[in-house]
Amino acid sequence: MDSTPSNSTVSRTAILLLRVLTFVFLLIALILIAINKLTDEDTDTKVKFSDIYVYRYMISTIVIGFAYNLLQMALSVFAVVSGNRVLAGEVGLLFDFFGDKIISYFLLSGCAAGFGFTVELRRADSSINSFTGKANASASFLLFGFLSTAIASIFTSFALPKKAN
């Protein structure tokens, strides 16, 4: 009934690789949006990411995705070192499935909100291209992070136990 060991080792390695990739993408996205600043030269007011609700939400989704991937990587390292999985069997499979599914939705929502707002901001004021450029770059890395999580989510969906169980 079970998949062959080699098959499941391949997908576990692929999933771990995808999590490391997501982690790196999210780290870059976080740095890019956190350092993003805008100074209005007319009024000398400064605008940071935290002044814009959309970018705050974007950061929240990045941090949530970051924490989840950190936890998953820690669990994987623990499993390799100790030879035991903390969440073994069906519980572990369900945790991976729902975790990847929910986190990929979070990441995509942050990414879409960031992209959408930045597109309109750039259309409204083309003089702040350095600000919107960095925001777009951050949203792009968030998109890459979402894509790797979505691919991991396909793997963890196929690994689900049969419904009849």
Next chain:
Amino acid sequence: MDSTPSNSTVSRTAILLLRVLTFVFLLIALILIAINKLTDEDTDTKVKFSDIYVYRYMISTIVIGFAYNLLQMALSVFAVVSGNRVLAGEVGLLFDFFGDKIISYFLLSGCAAGFGFTVELRRADSSINSFTGKANASASFLLFGFLSTAIASIFTSFALPKKAN
């Protein structure tokens, strides 16, 4: 190896119900955003959804979700009437799985972009609350549509054939 017939009939019914719900939610979301208009009384310029890229994207995702649900409902009706499924066996299960997964991502991205932009628009100009209110209402129904598709996607993930096949 297969789940019991009663079990799979229950989840097929639940999935069909979720698709009908999604269809209704998306229809309301589509109407709300399509009729949304704003007249600037100072300059007498009119703003429609099509002037804002975010709302255009939102409509695109609604239309894609709409078409997908129409197709799925047509396939279900055909299966009930003729007693045969057009996409039978593994192909049908994979189509449902990837369809629900991808469409739920589309719907969520449209919803997040719409909500994000509307929140900032309302903060920037509170005099257009009737416009942003309708946009928010549309994004809310799109969110409901996303949620029903996401729940359907959980069902179709559990219905996947085992990886070892």
